[in-house]
Amino acid sequence: MVTKTEETELNRLEIQVDNGGGGAWEYLCLVRKLKVRRSDKVLKHGLSILNDPKKRSNLGPEEWTLYEQVAVAAMDCQCLDVAKDYIKVLQKRFPESKRVGRLEGMLLESKGSWAEAEKAYSSLLEENPFDQVVLKRRVAMAKAQGNMSGAIEWLNKYLETFMADHDAWRELAEIYVSLQMYKQAAYCYEELILSQPTLPLYHLAYAEVLYTLGGLENLQTAKKYYASTIDLTGGKNTRALFGICLCTSAIGQLTKGRNKEEKESPELHSLAATALEKIYKQRAPTKLPLLNSALKGLKI
Amino acid sequence: MGGELKYEIAQNAYIKLVLHALKHKTAAVNAVLLGRLVTSTEGSHTLQISDAVPLFHSQITLLPPLEIALIQIEEYYGAQDMGIVGYFHANERFDDAELSSVAKNIGDHIYRYFPQAAVILLDNKKLESLPKGKDRSPVMQLYTKDASKNWRLAGSDGSSQLTIKEPSANVVLLDYIASEKWQDIIDFDDHLDDISKDWLNPELFK
Numbered sequence: 083m084v085t086k087t088e089e090t091e092l093n094r095l096e097i098q099v100d101n102g103g104g105g106a107w108e109y110l111c112l113v114r115k116l117k118v119r120r121s122d123k124v125l126k127h128g129l130s131i132l133n134d135p136k137k138r139s140n141l142g143p144e145e146w147t148l149y150e151q152v153a154v155a156a157m158d159c160q161c162l163d164v165a166k167d168y169i170k171v172l173q174k175r176f177p178e179s180k181r182v183g184r185l186e187g188m189l190l191e192s193k194g195s196w197a198e199a200e201k202a203y204s205s206l207l208e209e210n211p212f213d214q215v216v217l218k219r220r221v222a223m224a225k226a227q228g229n230m231s232g233a234i235e236w237l238n239k240y241l242e243t244f245m246a247d248h249d250a251w252r253e254l255a256e257i258y259v260s261l262q263m264y265k266q267a268a269y270c271y272e273e274l275i276l277s278q279p280t281l282p283l284y285h286l287a288y289a290e291v292l293y294t295l296g297g298l299e300n301l302q303t304a305k306k307y308y309a310s311t312i313d314l315t316g317g318k319n320t321r322a323l324f325g326i327c328l329c330t331s332a333i334g335q336l337t338k339g340r341n342k343e344e345k346e347s348p349e350l351h352s353l354a355a356t357a358l359e360k361i362y363k364q365r366a367p368t369k370l371p372l373l374n375s376a377l378k379g380l381k382i
Numbered sequence: 383m384g385g386e387l388k389y390e391i392a393q394n395a396y397i398k399l400v401l402h403a404l405k406h407k408t409a410a411v412n413a414v415l416l417g418r419l420v421t422s423t424e425g426s427h428t429l430q431i432s433d434a435v436p437l438f439h440s441q442i443t444l445l446p447p448l449e450i451a452l453i454q455i456e457e458y459y460g461a462q463d464m465g466i467v468g469y470f471h472a473n474e475r476f477d478d479a480e481l482s483s484v485a486k487n488i489g490d491h492i493y494r495y496f497p498q499a500a501v502i503l504l505d506n507k508k509l510e511s512l513p514k515g516k517d518r519s520p521v522m523q524l525y526t527k528d529a530s531k532n533w534r535l536a537g538s539d540g541s542s543q544l545t546i547k548e549p550s551a552n553v554v555l556l557d558y559i560a561s562e563k564w565q566d567i568i569d570f571d572d573h574l575d576d577i578s579k580d581w582l583n584p585e586l587f588k
Contacts, residue, residue, distance in 0.1 A: 119408065228478055259441050260410070260474075262484065287441075294445040321574050324450050366577040369454075376453045 083283065084116050092116065099127055106131055107141070114151055121158035128152035129164070146175060153185055157192040165189055180206060184215055191223055199223060214244060221253075230261055248274060255287065264295045282314035282322075289325055298336050305329035309350065317357055326354035331380040351381075386542050388428040389500055389524055391415075393548040394587055395434040396520055397555050398567065402436035403472040403504050405564040409439045412488070413569075414452070415468035416459045419498055429467055429498050430547075433459070435581055436569035443484050451570040451581075458582070466492055468500035470522075476506045481525055486533055493527055501525040501533055502544065513556055520546050 084092075095109040106127040113120055128148055131137045138145055149168045156165040169189060172182045183206050190199035200223065203216045210216075217240050224232035237254045244250065255270035271288035278284065289307035292300040308325035315322065330351040355377045362373045395415065403411050417431040435455050438447060456466060469492055471485040481503055489501040501524075508521040524536035524544040537543045546552075558564075566586055573581045 226475070228475060256441060259443055260484075262443050262487075290441070290444045290446050294443070320577055321447065324574075325446050328446050328449060362577060366573075366580070368580070369577070372454045372457050375457050376450070379453060 083281075084118060088112075088116055092118065096120070096123060099123075110148065110151060114147075119158070121155040124155035125152060125159050125161065125164070128155060132168075146172060150181070150185065154188065157188055160192065162189070162192060165192065180210065180213070184213075184219070187216070187219060191219070191226070196223060196227060212243065214240075214247070218250070225257070230257060233257060245273075246277065248278065255291075259291065264291050267291050268295065280314060282311045282319065285311040285314065286319065286322055286325075289322070293325065293329060293332070296332075298333065301329050301333050301336070305333070305350070312354070318361075320358070320361065323354045323358045323361075326350055327358070327377060327380045386426075387498060387526075388426065388542050389431070389526075389536070389544045390428050390547050391431040391502075391520065391544060392417075392433065393546060393551040393554060395431050396522075396546055396551055397558060398434045398436060398583065398586070399470050399472075399502070400504070400509065400521065400555055401558060401564040401567045402439075402569055403509075404559065405567055406439035408474070410442055410474040410482075411439045411472045411569070412437045412442050412485070413470040414455055414466050414492075415470060415500065415502070416455070416464045417467045418464055419467075429500060431467060431500070432464060434470060436567060436583075438571045439569060440571060447570065447574060448488075450574075465496060467496055467498070468492065468502060470502045470504070472504035473506070476510075479503070479506070479523075481533055489525070489533060497527070499527070500544075512552060518546070518549055518552055520544050520551075 092109075092112055095105055095112060098104070099106050099109050100123070110124060110128060110131075113124055128151060131141070132145075132148060132152060141148060149172050153165045153168040153172070156162070156168065166189060169182065169185050172179070172185065176182050183202065187199050187202040187206065190196075190202060200220075203219055206213060206216050217236070221233050221236045221240065224230075224236055234254070234257060237250060237257070241247065241250055241254065251270050251274050255267045255274070258264070258267035258270065268288065268291045271284055271291060274281075274284040275288060285307045289304040289311065292304035292307070305326060308322045308329060311319055311322035312326070317323075330348070358373060358377065359370070362370045395417075399413055402413060413434045413436045415431045416433040416435065417429065420428045420430050422428070435451070437451055452466070459465065469485065469488050471482065471488075473480070473482065481501065485501055485503065489499060493499040503523045503525065505521050505523050508517070511517075512521055522544060525533040526536055528534040548554075563586075566583075568579045568581055568583055570581050572579045
């Protein structure tokens with residue numbers, strides 16, 4: 083996961099390198115560290131370093147890491163010749179390497195040779211059944227072929243062993259959401275909140291899934307998690323502020339005509355609405371009238 | 383209503399939709415279509431799609447952001463005598479040409495308020511081969527509700543296909559693709575992450 087500061091720095095570097103201001107190696111290292119997917123830029127700038135013998139020798143032993151990074155980027159951009167060449171270079175330098183073996187599997191994947199890729203991964207797993215990267219490639223392959231139930235099965239199996247892998251839980255949650263399996267997605271976010279209770283992203287995602295599920299109890303819980311998101315983000319998260327207003331409105335609709343004790347207090351809603359107005363006035367004043375009429379419509 | 387209902391999309395709307403999909407190549411994306419139903423003096427009817435608002439590129443099936451977006455979009459375009467007339471969807475995978483249940487659900491919702499609603503799916507293969515030919519037809523597939531209330535692919539039962547209002551739209555599109563114009567497009571997701579980003583994309587075609 084990338085913070086806003088990290089993203090700003092990455093974009094700044096990217097623009098700098100794109101405009102010929104240097105810093106390609108710093109950029110590539112940052113991409114690697116943050117694990118973001120910017121394959122077209124990685125390919126472009128990685129190639130410029132690797133194709134220049136002087137720049138390449140300046141890297142020293144890091145040269146091989148760059149070959150690996152650019153090979154993967156090349157596969158993502160469907161430049162399979164580049165990928166094949168670089169994998170060959172790595173094979174020569176590191177014969178019998180499992181790490182290179184994974185790249186060979188990925189190359190088969192990018193060609194669409196699913197069966198051969200599966201064979202390659204199976205043999206890697208025979209030697210090391212706990213190779214996390216290969217286990218995840220299996221999930222990725224299922225997803226790439228549109229086999230969502232297979233992807234879910236493999237991913238659940240993976241999480242039985244590696245239950246602390248937050249990225250995997252997030253991936254599973256997102257797959258469930260894309261298939262509109264919201265109850266299962268909610269379970270994943272509950273796991274994530276349990277293990278990292280101070281990360282607002284999980285509170286927000288959980289609230290959104292609960293709202294989508296609907297029903298009075300889910301809406302009330304969603305409201306709580308929108309509130310905790312606001313708490314954890316110092317009131318700056320627009321989605322959570324909107325979420326409070328949506329929840330209050332939806333709960334109000336469902337509890338119409340019920341006893342006064344069951345009705346929600348409107349304070350949180352008006353606080354959120356005020357906060358939204360303030361933010362929009364500051365940063366999107368042209369949209370303020372639209373915001374106001376939207377909020378008016380959501381008033382209980 | 384007499385005669386065949388025609389479906390026409392304006393160049394700016396068309397280009398916005400494709401650029402949005404190109405900006406987020408590894409995700410499913412969606413958009414709403416704005417426009418109105420127009421009756422000509424001869425009595426023919428055309429659904430004119432004049433504009434589009436790109437919506438989301440992550441977790442697109444969640445309701446809260448969708449509801450917020452629709453409220454604001456309806457408000458803005460209602461003042462210009464336009465309504466939500468359809469929905470656009472682009473699948474995550476290149477070789478997935480099916481209309482997903484998400485798209486059908488949202489289409490159903492729009493259909494409830496606007497019975498001539500159109501659902502449009504990006505045609506990945508057609509988009510890929512666009513630079514190679516001189517095709518003037520849109521790189522999209524149109525779905526409309528048939529008599530049994532199912533979403534049916536246009537043209538398969540003789541119903542009319544989607545046309546682009548401006549005949550040279552694909553030429554303009556290819557130009558924008560070459561200049562990587564997709565980087566400038568803002569969707570509602572971007573707006574919610576940073577509200578200073580305008581989902582109306584007012585500067586896009588200037």
